[in-house]
Amino acid sequence: MKKVILHKGKDKSAWQLHPWVFSGAIKHKDDGLLSGDLIEVYNVDQEFIAFGAYNPHSRVAVRLLEWHPDRRPDEQWWRNRVRKAVEARRHLIHESNTTCRLIFAEADFVPGLIADLYGDFISIQVHAAIVDRVKDVLVDELVQLLKPKGVYERSDLKSREYEQLPDDNGLRYGETPPEYVEVVENGIRYHINIVEGQKSGFYCDQRDNRRLVAAYVKGKNVLDCFCYSGGFTLxxxxxxxxxVTSVDSSALAISTLQQNITLNQFDSSRHTAVQSDVNKYLRQLGEEGKQFDLIILDPPKYAPSRSSLEKASRAYKDLNRRGLLLLASGGLLATFSCSGAMDIDTFKQVIAWAALDAGKEIQFIHQFHQPEDHPVRASFSEGEYLKGVLVRVL
Known part of the structure; x- marks a missing residue:
């Protein structure tokens, strides 16, 4: 097996089980290394640190896999990782919840792989060259463990460009998912589109938060922004x-949401669906003097990296300022960020600035997190991306 040697002083995070080695940390690498090659990683004193996967095209030049020298990542190693991840989530899969994240990349020691269960189907996304190489093994293990009707890949990701991997969408096992797959979350039925929907098809990372926010809505006039297929609305x-007024810029999202309202036999006369840019619509509502009792803001990722954090903070502040202007005293704002580069303290500060600009005094009354099927590995804090707060206007 070929070797990579790290610079002195640049090996600290690798010893501390962080799974990423950046290109600048590499002192020496053997000749002939190809993208996705399995390697041994050493320090300058020739002490073994870990097994990893090399990629010359990515800023994350090595993805560390295994720190025990006697556990070389072979086919059985990969199968064991998949099995451990799935078995840790078995209790989440039952009659009233048929969707969850099965594998959460680095958090489950399978860097570069996302696998989500949607009823009888599994949707996967591959971010890394090493996973692209062993994809067939991983899919086979998922099939053996869960017996799905089909496994569909949605690897059309910006992150694949950094690994110099082309988009790769298509059926990997069994039947192609129908246009709409039915799943159940929190006892609510959803029709989701795995093949053409956003990301892998559905955002199951908000499962717990949808239930928590719903505890506050009885009898209230609710505005659900960036509603997608209707998790918070339903x-x-x-x-x-x-x-409930639901707003999203996607026609497919609005259409799917309306189908989901019918599917659950909810009273559509109590619902307004709006296809619009959210910021534009919030501005319009403000001009019209509209007020709501509870507003949900669940925008897409504004800060894909730390370099974009300042610009993202301004966008989050403006969005939340517009939301707060539509709330009277006693009104509630459930607001979220899925940007890993923004920590919860920074996010709360941004909300405080938004409130100041809106002329509102607020309290933080609850803090939201990602659910247990999106765990945060102790040595990889970057896996903690979803955060939110419930705000009361005084």
Whole structure:
């Protein structure tokens, strides 16, 4: 097996089990290394640190896999990783919840792989060259463990460009998912589109937060922004919201949401669906003097990297300022960020600035997190990306 040697002083995070080695940390690498090659990583004193996977095209030049020198990552090693991840989530899969994240990349020691269960189907995304090489093994193990009708890949990701991997979408096992796959989350039925929907098809990372927010909506007038296929909207109907307005820029999202309302036999007369840019619509509502009892802001990732954090902070502040202007005293704002580069303290500070600009005094009354099927590995804090707060206007 070929070797990579790290610079003195640049090996600290590798010893501390962080799974990424950046190109600048490499002192020496053997000739002939190809993208996705399995390697041994050493320090300058020739002490073994870990097994890893090399990629000359990526800023993350080595993805560390295994720190025990006697556990070389072979086919059985990969199968064991998949099995451990799936078995840790078995208790989440039952009659009232048929969707969850099965594998969460680095958090489950399978860097570069996302696998989500959607009823009888599994959707996967591959971010890394090493996983691209062993994809067939990983899919086979998932099939043996869960017996799905089909496994579909949605690897059309910006991150693949950094690994110099082309887009790769298509069926990997069994049947192609139908246009709409039915799943159940929190006892609510959803039709989701795995083949053409956003990301892998559905955002199951908000499962717990949808239920928590819904506890506050009974009898209230709710505005759900960036609603996608209706997670927060449908949970609000389940707990007797008086009226819900759902906003998304995607026609497919709005169409899917309306189907989901019908699927669950909720009263559509208490619902307004709006296809619009959210910021533009919030501005319009403000000009019209509209008010809501509870507003949900669940925008896409504004800060894909730390270099974009300042610009993202301004966008988050403006969005939340517009939301707060639509809330009277006692109104509630459930606001989220899925940007890993923004930590919870920075996010709360941004919300405080938004409140100041809106002329509102606020309290933080609850903090939201990603659920247990999106665990955060102790040595990889970058895996903690979803955060949110519930704000009360005084």
């Amino acid at each position: 949970n609000a109907f389940q707990t007797d919201a008086a009226h």
